[in-house]
Amino acid sequence: MKSRPKKSPHKAAFEEIYERHSREVWALVYARWLNADVALDIMQETFLRLWKQWQEGSEIVNPRAWVLRVARNLAEDHAKSAFRRFGTQAPQTMNGVEGRDVLPLEGMAKEETFGQLRKELEQLPAADREILTLRYALDYDTDEIAEVLDINPTAVHMRLSRARQRLADRLTAQGLGAKHE
Amino acid sequence: MNNTSNLDEARPEMDDLLNDYFKNQMPKPWPAFKEPATTTQPKAETGAWSNVSARVVLAACVAALIFGYLTLGTFFPTTQAPSGVHDMQREIGHRDKPKNTTNQSDEPVPMVP
Structure with missing residues (x-):
């Protein structure tokens, strides 16, 4: 029998979960590594594992919590493997920010600003x-x-305010805060 | 309602920079989930079938073995084992006594004058 073009309810439900939570997974892994490609790889690996669990018939009560937990574990595993291979950090994390848009003139200044912002982000706590x-x-x-993140909204507000303040102070000290428009 | 609106108004240039940075980092377009080419379901079917067939083959082998044993048993009924082997087993570690010696020991020894 040939496969039917119509999506099965099983797959449709999975794609709904992917559409709803894949960006959150990517964001958490990106926050850990500040590397968009690594975050994308780990996000896809996370949902691939979820898909296999579904195919095997495993019941996952809270898919969102499941994928976030698996993604965090994979990000930590990536940290260990990167340390084993490269010493402290993977070579790509030492490079500048990997811009998605190719803008020859404006892009260079922007990439430089982003690179400095990225260095400051690296100094912040992962949370x-x-x-x-x-x-x-x-x-x-x-x-x-x-x-x-399963934390208090007040704590989120405080951390966000503190992180922004710290970034603003450092970038202003480097003359980047006023330069960026 | 956005709880961070007051923060956004406090440092708009900082927000613009962070917005630009993080949006720039996100993949565009966002990739759709690609179903793996080989799913586990066909493997499960194959595995189940192989398990069943393996068990059937094993059962057939055991049945053939038992049938063969019983059939051969009817053709060759149990008989006495060959005497040579049986006797040899008995004789192992056993020493025959000479008959003359036994008789002499039972009868009184004649006195020689």
Whole structure:
């Protein structure tokens, strides 16, 4: 029998979960590594594992919590493997920011600014980077961030304010805060 | 309602920079999930069938073995084992006594004058 072009309810439900939570997974892994490609790889691996679990008939009560937990574990495993292979950090994390848009003239200045911002982000605690990534990559508000990270909204607000303040101070000291428009 | 709106108004240039940075880092377009080419379901079917067939073959082998044993048993009924082997087993570690010696020991020894 040939495969039917119509999506099965099983796959449709899975794609709904993917569409709803894949960006959150990417954001958390990106916050850990500040590397978009690594975050994308780990996000896809996470959902591949979820798919296999579904195919095997395993019942997952809370898929969102499941994928977030698996993604965190995979990100930590990546940290260990990167340390084993390269010493401290993977070579690609030492490079500048990998821009998605290719802009020859404006892009260079922007990439330089992004590179310095990235260096400052690396100095922040991972928990603060998670909040910043969810806030600015996904446009999540405080309550949504608190729900994803399972922490108090007040703590989210405080951490976000502190991280922004620290970044603003450092970038202003380097003359980047006023330069970027 | 956005709880971070007051923060956004406090440092708009900082927000613009962070927005640009993180949005720039996100993959565009966002990749769709690709179903793996080989799913586990066909493997499960193959595995189940192989398990069943293996068990059937094993059962057939055991049945053939038992049938063969019983059939051969009817053709060759149990008989006495060959005497040579049986006797040899008995004789192992056994020493025959000479008959003359036994008789002499039972009868009184004649006195020689």
